[in-house]
Amino acid sequence: MDSEVVPSSKYVTLISGDGFEFIVTREAAFVSATLRGMLSVASNFEEAQTNRVLLENINATCLEKICEYMYYNLTYKDSVDVPDFDVPPEMALELLVAADYLNT
Amino acid sequence: MIPNGRRAKIRAPRKNLNLEVDFDASWALLAPAISQIYKKNASQLSFEQLYRTTYTLVLRKHGKQLYEAVSQEVTSLLMFIIESKIRPFINGGMNSSIITNNIEFLREVKIQWIDHCTCMKMISDIMMYLDRVYSKESHKLPIYDVGIEKFRDTFIRGSSKKLGDAIFNTIIEEITKDRNGEIIDKFTIKSLIQMLEALPEVRSDSDSVYASTFEHMLIDSAEKYYTDAAKKTLEDSHDAALYIRKIDAWLEDETRRCKMYLPDSTLHKLLPVIEEVLITRRIRTVLEFAGTGLKFWIENKRVEEIGLVYKLISRVSLEHQDIKELFAEIIDKAGTSVTEKAKHDTEQARIAKVEKNKSKATIMNPTTISINWVDDVLKLKDSYDAILKSALQNDRNIHATIDKAFADFINRNEKVAEYVSLFIDENLKKTLKGKSDQEVEAVLEKAIILFRFISDKDLFEQYYKAHLAKRLLNARSISEDAEKNLIAKIKIEVGTAFTSKLEGMFRDMNVSRDAMTLYNESQKSSDLDDSKRGPVDLSVNVLTSTYWPTTIVNAQTKCVLPSDVEKTRIAFETFYLSRHSGRILSWNYNMGTADVKARFKKRVHEINMPTLCMVILMLFNNVPEGEFLTFEQIQDLTSIPTSELTRHLQSIAVAHTTRILTKEPMSKNIKPTDKFSFNANFESPKLKIRVLAVSSGNKVENDIERKETLQKVEQDRKYETDAAIVRIMKTRKTLDHDSLIAETTKQLMIRFRPTLSLIKYRIDALIETEYLERDPDNRTIYNYLA
Numbered sequence: 001m002d003s004e005v006v007p008s009s010k011y012v013t014l015i016s017g018d019g020f021e022f023i024v025t026r027e028a029a030f031v032s033a034t035l036r037g038m039l040s041v042a043s044n045f046e047e048a049q050t051n052r053v054l055l056e057n058i059n060a061t062c063l064e065k066i067c068e069y070m071y072y073n074l075t076y077k078d079s080v081d082v083p084d085f086d087v088p089p090e091m092a093l094e095l096l097v098a099a100d101y102l103n104t
Numbered sequence: 105m106i107p108n109g110r111r112a113k114i115r116a117p118r119k120n121l122n123l124e125v126d127f128d129a130s131w132a133l134l135a136p137a138i139s140q141i142y143k144k145n146a147s148q149l150s151f152e153q154l155y156r157t158t159y160t161l162v163l164r165k166h167g168k169q170l171y172e173a174v175s176q177e178v179t180s181l182l183m184f185i186i187e188s189k190i191r192p193f194i195n196g197g198m199n200s201s202i203i204t205n206n207i208e209f210l211r212e213v214k215i216q217w218i219d220h221c222t223c224m225k226m227i228s229d230i231m232m233y234l235d236r237v238y239s240k241e242s243h244k245l246p247i248y249d250v251g252i253e254k255f256r257d258t259f260i261r262g263s264s265k266k267l268g269d270a271i272f273n274t275i276i277e278e279i280t281k282d283r284n285g286e287i288i289d290k291f292t293i294k295s296l297i298q299m300l301e302a303l304p305e306v307r308s309d310s311d312s313v314y315a316s317t318f319e320h321m322l323i324d325s326a327e328k329y330y331t332d333a334a335k336k337t338l339e340d341s342h343d344a345a346l347y348i349r350k351i352d353a354w355l356e357d358e359t360r361r362c363k364m365y366l367p368d369s370t371l372h373k374l375l376p377v378i379e380e381v382l383i384t385r386r387i388r389t390v391l392e393f394a395g396t397g398l399k400f401w402i403e404n405k406r407v408e409e410i411g412l413v414y415k416l417i418s419r420v421s422l423e424h425q426d427i428k429e430l431f432a433e434i435i436d437k438a439g440t441s442v443t444e445k446a447k448h449d450t451e452q453a454r455i456a457k458v459e460k461n462k463s464k465a466t467i468m469n470p471t472t473i474s475i476n477w478v479d480d481v482l483k484l485k486d487s488y489d490a491i492l493k494s495a496l497q498n499d500r501n502i503h504a505t506i507d508k509a510f511a512d513f514i515n516r517n518e519k520v521a522e523y524v525s526l527f528i529d530e531n532l533k534k535t536l537k538g539k540s541d542q543e544v545e546a547v548l549e550k551a552i553i554l555f556r557f558i559s560d561k562d563l564f565e566q567y568y569k570a571h572l573a574k575r576l577l578n579a580r581s582i583s584e585d586a587e588k589n590l591i592a593k594i595k596i597e598v599g600t601a602f603t604s605k606l607e608g609m610f611r612d613m614n615v616s617r618d619a620m621t622l623y624n625e626s627q628k629s630s631d632l633d634d635s636k637r638g639p640v641d642l643s644v645n646v647l648t649s650t651y652w653p654t655t656i657v658n659a660q661t662k663c664v665l666p667s668d669v670e671k672t673r674i675a676f677e678t679f680y681l682s683r684h685s686g687r688i689l690s691w692n693y694n695m696g697t698a699d700v701k702a703r704f705k706k707r708v709h710e711i712n713m714p715t716l717c718m719v720i721l722m723l724f725n726n727v728p729e730g731e732f733l734t735f736e737q738i739q740d741l742t743s744i745p746t747s748e749l750t751r752h753l754q755s756i757a758v759a760h761t762t763r764i765l766t767k768e769p770m771s772k773n774i775k776p777t778d779k780f781s782f783n784a785n786f787e788s789p790k791l792k793i794r795v796l797a798v799s800s801g802n803k804v805e806n807d808i809e810r811k812e813t814l815q816k817v818e819q820d821r822k823y824e825t826d827a828a829i830v831r832i833m834k835t836r837k838t839l840d841h842d843s844l845i846a847e848t849t850k851q852l853m854i855r856f857r858p859t860l861s862l863i864k865y866r867i868d869a870l871i872e873t874e875y876l877e878r879d880p881d882n883r884t885i886y887n888y889l890a
Contacts, residue, residue, distance in 0.1 A: 033232065034155060034232060034233075037151065037155075037229030037230070037232055038151040038152060038155070038229075040229070044146045044147050044226075045146050045147065045149055045150065045151035045226075046146075046147060046148060046149055046150045046151065047150065047151045047152060048147075048151075049147050053151075053152055054150075054152055055152065056152070056156065057156065101159060101233075103232060103233075103236065
């Protein structure tokens with residue numbers, strides 16, 4: 001994790017395009033390089049100050065899965081024999097785009 | 105396929121991706137955002153919005169356009185910053201590089217740099233998708249690096265380059281100020297140096313602006329600065345100590361400076377340049393300063409300065425060529441002056457002798473001169489050893505140079521072998537009396553040090569043998585242990601061959617002692633025929649003629665002994681030959697002494713005198729009082745050769761304190777016509793008197809003796825060379841000329857320094873005597889003929 005980032009709060013809020021709010025730890029959010037850029041204190045963007053990120057092109061279902069993945073990634077970051085992460089086939093394409101977008 | 109046959113429906117992502125995106129509209133959103141970032145107003149911007157815009161643009165293949173637009177925007181922003189923030193510091197417009205306020209200017213540059221970096225970080229965060237997709241795919245630099253390059257292109261390599269030069273020059277000016285001891289803002293300098301390091305050079309993968317341009321300027325400026333500083337210091341004062349202290353401080357300073365705000369790599373480039381200017385180019389001149397240079401330090405034992413110079417020169421070369429040469433020079437001078445002094449004293453003594461100068465205090469006898477010489481040399485050596493130890497960290501290289509310099513000047517004194525031997529002689533006879541073992545050891549150690557330096561070791565052996573013989577025979581040596589110790593030391597230095605004769609001399613002494621005990625016992629035993637008994641007590645040293653110096657062996661004086669003494673002699677000879685058959689005993693009377701009791705009018709004295717004196721004196725037993733014997737009569741009766749007779753008569757008839765005979769007429773010189781009679785009126789305050797033989801003792805040789813010694817040594821050298829050549833050829837059978845010369849030289853070095861001509865001459869001689877032959881096919885090769 002970026003050491004120059006001094007978290008101003010432990011949790012951040014991710015908002016889906018259709019208005020659902022997901023509160024995740026900052027650490028989890030930082031699994032995404034895009035979110036890391038947004039929330040980094042040094043850059044001082046609007047998101048960094050409010051700790052709220054509106055992700056307009058991602059819907060709630062998808063964002064939920066993304067949050068799940070971020071925690072999954074965090075948990076098994078340094079381990080071997082990682083259990084499979086279950087992706088429902090119908091969401092695969094949407095998640096792919098989102099992952100590209102979030103640089104996860 | 106899904107097992108239960110149900111087809112999974114994959115939901116398509118939102119279709120907004122299909123929408124056509126207008127680049128200009130999107131850019132209209134991004135461009136102001138970038139300016140806002142530069143104005144530090146980012147908090148009003150939504151990262152997500154900007155990111156999404158970029159994302160969309162890139163997805164819609166507007167990457168190239170965006171990439172170029174961003175770099176364009178950054179460039180113009182930087183140009184604007186230069187105009188508004190940096191320009192005020194530059195006098196005379198953009199094309200001038202005169203800066204009004206150095207430090208403020210640099211601080212501003214630094215601030216702009218840091219801001220730029222921050223902004224670029226933010227921009228590159230927004231443009232992350234651009235970097236990931238477009239830059240990567242088309243092998244372009246990430247946006248951040250583009251920003252850094254733009255900074256270089258505007259600030260450092262702007263169209264006129266003046267701004268860049270201004271930055272470079274100002275930094276160097278500040279560093280120069282720092283060198284002059286002024287206080288500068290080191291942190292700003294450090295940041296700027298880091299900035300220059302971060303800026304990549306145009307068309308280069310690894311070099312930074314710092315490495316390609318600034319470092320050279322920096323090193324050049326340092327070189328110039330220290331060249332001037334050194335020149336000035338040396339013009340101001342001719343004080344070598346001051347100079348080396350200064351350069352030491354400068355070098356320290358520069359190292360500290362580099363540690364503080366210059367990259368490490370520069371230190372390794374900068375120091376050699378400064379060292380070259382300060383040390384390599386000038387140290388020689390400085391060390392040669394009369395009055396303050398190396399010579400002065402050595403003479404005054406200025407360990408600190410010498411140590412410092414050593415340290416400084418160690419930086420540039422581990423060879424220490426300059427120090428070595430100077431040391432050799434200085435030692436040579438000092439050594440020559442010591443030798444000159446000895447020569448001068450000798451000359452003085454000679455003149456004084458000729459003129460019969462009365463002021464005896466100023467005249468030194470030759471022995472004192474030689475011992476003084478040795479002392480002076482040892483003192484010199486001690487002082488250099490001390491310097492070597494305390495200031496030069498026992499540098500082996502310099503050590504060797506010093507030793508060589510010593511050897512050179514010592515061997516230039518052609519009397520060195522004799523002087524050293526005399527020094528040892530004097531010490532073993534007198535000086536060391538009553539000294540502790542450690543002190544004795546120290547003196548012997550010193551003697552060995554000198555011995556090591558002597559190249560003509562065989563010559564030394566001659567003298568040493570002569571001196572040792574006298575010490576042994578006259579029982580003048582104060583300690584047999586010390587003698588043996590010294591010989592053991594010599595043995596370690598040059599091996600057994602050298603000392604075998606010396607050891608033989610000791611062995612002779614011991615064997616003789618045992619033989620005398622046996623002889624005395626046999627004399628006492630009752631079954632001995634009275635006629636074979638020696639009536640006089642006798643002590644004999646039987647010497648093996650090859651061990652002892654020829655001067656002693658050959659000095660056999662014929663004489664007729666008084667009958668009692670003659671009987672004793674025969675008794676001993678009989679005794680000795682009965683034990684060792686086949687040996688020949690020849691008697692060296694003039695090496696011996698005799699104890700005589702003589703009755704004078706006043707009292708009876710016990711007199712110790714040379715054997716020949718005794719022989720002469722005994723004649724007067726048969727001369728009635730008032731009668732006399734002439735010189736010729738004495739010679740007839742004793743058959744002692746004239747020269748010896750003259751010498752011994754001088755001892756007992758002329759010498760002041762031991763005038764046992766009176767001479768007619770009373771004069772100093774003995775003439776064949778002189779008459780001698782017993783001096784019954786002789787008196788002396790002491791009961792025991794010692795009659796000294798004229799011209800004995802350890803005096804320095806006169807020129808004729810010296811010539812003889814040298815001739816003898818010369819002769820010995822021929823044999824040794826022959827032996828060495830034959831030894832080598834016997835093992836090698838065939839050998840070429842050069843190798844033979846080299847091998848021979850190597851073998852002989854331990855004894856003396858053979859000349860090339862000597863070896864050649866001996867090879868020729870050996871060819872003539874058919875030990876060797878030239879190879880018929882190759883004239884440069886020799887064959888050994890068994």
